Amino acid sequence: MTQRPPVPPFTEATALLKVQAAEDAWNTRDPERVALAYTEDSEWRNRDVFLRGRPEIVAFLRAKWERELNYRLRKELWAYTGNRISVRFEYEWHDASEQWWRSxxxxxxxxxxxxxxxRRYASINDLVITAADRRLGH
Incomplete structure (x- = not known):
């Protein structure tokens, strides 16, 4: 069985490592790489989309990053206990019409x-921004 350190139970230090690893992976915008952090039968809720398993995760992420261009993400540890971590995040991207968004x-x-x-359960809201309002990199 594949191991993906750090493993639970989490400490503050290991939870911070897990959050940073997730941020780094998602910023590659590589669906196959990102999916390796999830179990074969991982359960997701992303906004109003429900997924199960790596193949669905890869397909979802592929479509996401085809739509959300120049995606850049920041994650922040919010809480942790045992085998669970909670994060807050924001990311910026633009659509095909060059409209920028912060999610x-x-x-x-x-x-x-x-x-x-x-398991990954995500609640997300989007805000229209201008290119000048970007905070997460250019």
């Missing part, structure tokens, strides 16, 4: 004993 949200993560995420 805000919260995620609840649950991990298996090997450090793979078995």
């Amino acid at each position: 805000y949200g919260n995620e609840q993560w649950e991990f298996d004993a090997n450090g793979l995420m078995c």
Whole structure:
């Protein structure tokens, strides 16, 4: 079985490492790489979309990053306990018409004993911004 350190139970230090690893992976915009952090049967809720398993996650992320161009993400540890971590995040992106957006949200993560995420529940809101309002990189 594949292990993805750090593994639960989390300390503040290991939870921070897990959050940074997730931020780094998502900023690659590589669906296959990102999906490796999840169990084969991982359960997701992303806004109003419900997914199960790596193939659905990869397809979802592929479509996401085809639509959300120049995506840049920041995650912040909010809380942790045992095998769960909660984060707040924001990311910026633009659509095909060059309209910029900032998306805000919260995620609840649950991990298996090997450090793979078995559940991810995300609530996200979008805000229209101008290119001049960007904060997360150019």
